[in-house]
Amino acid sequence: MTEPASQPRTWRPMAFWSAGILLALGLAWFVAAVVVPHYPTWRIVREGASTWNWDYSGAVTRLGGSERAKAELRFYLKMPPFIAPHRAVALQLLYMTGWRSTSDFASALQETDDATREWAARILGYIGPDATAARPALEHALNDPAQRVRAAAAEALKKIGSQEPPK
Numbered sequence: 554m555t556e557p558a559s560q561p562r563t564w565r566p567m568a569f570w571s572a573g574i575l576l577a578l579g580l581a582w583f584v585a586a587v588v589v590p591h592y593p594t595w596r597i598v599r600e601g602a603s604t605w606n607w608d609y610s611g612a613v614t615r616l617g618g619s620e621r622a623k624a625e626l627r628f629y630l631k632m633p634p635f636i637a638p639h640r641a642v643a644l645q646l647l648y649m650t651g652w653r654s655t656s657d658f659a660s661a662l663q664e665t666d667d668a669t670r671e672w673a674a675r676i677l678g679y680i681g682p683d684a685t686a687a688r689p690a691l692e693h694a695l696n697d698p699a700q701r702v703r704a705a706a707a708e709a710l711k712k713i714g715s716q717e718p719p720k
Contacts, residue, residue, distance in 0.1 A: 658673045691709050
């Protein structure tokens with residue numbers, strides 16, 4: 554009896570298995586490095602969006618204090634809106650940490666969500682005269698389609714004051 558000829562082994566199955574293993578390891582790394590550390594922030598912000606009369610100062614404490622909360626919330630705001638949808642709450646929490654950089658709040662005036670744009674304008678008004686760098690963004694928000702965003706921008710511009718330097 555003759556033995557059947559064996560098929561020559563090709564590199565393709567080994568390459569596919571190696572690629573699958575690398576993909577699984579990459580996904581595990583992503584979950585461990587990005588998702589797990591930032592999940593508490595996402596959960597706390599979501600809780601703030603679903604709870605009326607929420608304790609913002611307690612949320613900042615639960616986020617690890619003011620300094621850690623600043624970093625976590627700024628990261629949250631850089632994520633796409635479909636991953637981090639409650640941006641208005643995140644802006645309010647960021648303000649509660651003591652963060653007063655107008656660039657983060659002014660860039661939020663470009664968001665698609667009306668509530669986020671409204672709260673960005675309100676917070677710039679709370680910052681007051683120190684938010685003069687955001688004046689062009691607020692003036693642009695005066696033409697916003699949402700009435701409450703326009704009202705918040707107008708109020709913020711009043712609180713910021715005139716553009717002219719004092720004599």
